Amino acid sequence: MPKTLKTQRSKTSKPVETPIQPQTETDEQPLVETKGIQIICSQNDLSTNLSLVSHAVPQRPTHPVLANVLLVADKTLQQVHLTVFDLSLGIQTSFDAKVRTGGEITIPVEILSDIVERFPQGDITLNNQPVKADKPAQSEETVESLIATLTADSGRYQVRCLSAEEFPRIPVVTAQQAIHLPAETLKEGLRGSLFATSTDETKLILTGIHLKLEQDTLEFAATDGHRLAVLQASTQGIAPKKKQSNTTDDAPLSLSFTVPAKALRELERILDMRTSTEPVALYYKQEEEIVAFQWGKQRLVSRCLGEQYPAYPELLKHDFKQQIILEKVPLVKALERIAVLADKKEKTVKLYFNSDLQQLSLFMARDFGEGEELIPACISGESLYISFNVKYLLDGVKAIKSSEVQMQLTSPDGPAILVPFGNRDKPHVRIEAKYLLMPMSQ
Secondary structure, eight states: OOOOOOSOOOTTSOOOOOTTOOOOOOOOSOGGGSOOOEEEEEHHHHHHHHHHHGGGSOSSOSSGGGGEEEEEEETTTTEEEEEEEOSSEEEEEEEEOEEEEOEEEEEEHHHHHHHHHHSOSSEEEEEEEEEEEOOOTTOOSOEEEEEEEEEETTEEEEEEOBOGGGSOOOOOOOOSOOEEEOHHHHHHHHHTTGGGSOOOGGGGGGGEEEEEEETTEEEEEEEOSSEEEEEEEEOTTOSOEEEOTTOSSEEEOOEEEEEEHHHHHHHHHHHHHOOOOOOEEEEEETTTTEEEEEETTEEEEEEOBOSOOOOGGGGGGSOOOEEEEEEHHHHHHHHHHHGGGOOSSOOEEEEEEETTTTEEEEEEEETTEEEEEEEEOEEOSSOEEEEEEHHHHHHHHHHOOEEEEEEEESOTTSOEEEEEEEEESOTTSOEEEEEEEOOOOO
8 A cells, every 4th residue: 555644844854855956945034034936937838847747636635735736946956846746646847947036835736727827828927925814813823824926918816825844745766776768668568558457446456557677678567357468668778787796797677566557647648748759767666665757857756556466477378279360440440339339237249250251250239239240350270259348359459559460369268369460550669568358258
């Protein structure tokens, strides 16, 4: 289970960690005697970076500050650092800005993003000041509330904030060894495995993707108990090495850990927003079971799932004697049409591989009607009947990144494997994929 973090820091604690360790101004002076943060940045930079981090905000925050973005204004580097953290998943980003007065503050992400997104293009000025608020009953203390003011050519808005001292510290992964992957390879590994993760929180370990590094290969594995996706991506010889105690030679580093699918979906989304081809560095802190993905001025940090992942390699060792080759596009279209007949209770599609006619028949029958699709196929071996969950079969075929799909079978009641065949969609991406499906009862 994810570890919990404290949601409040004392006034003497260290500044919140950021990806590039910003130098913030000292807080020896009371905040009421300072001018507060003052930055000038472009509307596009602030809006883009807020959209990048905002998805990490939990739907039901357990503490008000978790619905906020931590904004750190770094006067030395003339940069703004944004952090959102839900105690399990954290996203950090930085961008250049004119920082006249440094400091840190937390602002509600949703309202800030909505305001900035609707501002016209141009410069935005953001500053914050403590303001006097009404005193609580039976209290003689002066109450101060933090207010952030956003000013643009079109108008001026004020948003109530919370002190940065209440924001939880995001875990810092300081491992010296990193796994470097081309961004395109990492994206393809995630796209080819995320669909197979479980959404059942009672099976927590199955709600993540298991990552394993061995012999310059990073393996992605995901299963919900009914299907399994396994992809192997080459790290192109730049994976880290570890020293052997009895030799001076380096040996390949071996690691394995399971990352929540929520975190990796955010990683995939952010990588899709990038235009850079810079590799992504992966760091793993085994003692605390924390993983970090770093690229440019962005970083995603997540706690891992601590349970042992199922022994999935055994499922791939069946003797798949029969092979069928099908064109991907016609197969996808046929499955999409026949899937119209499916609902939550009935999703079984029957497949008949006719070796005499070299043809695949897809058939589904319901109380209100039935449907059949015929597709040319290259079938080796005898004719065979087998049934699958139509959604699982369609998901697996769609995930195949090639012009044709090879289906490997054992028997009508045994598992089937889908693998790419023919021309690859992205031949420059060095990744191999296998998708295993369990059949439905006949």
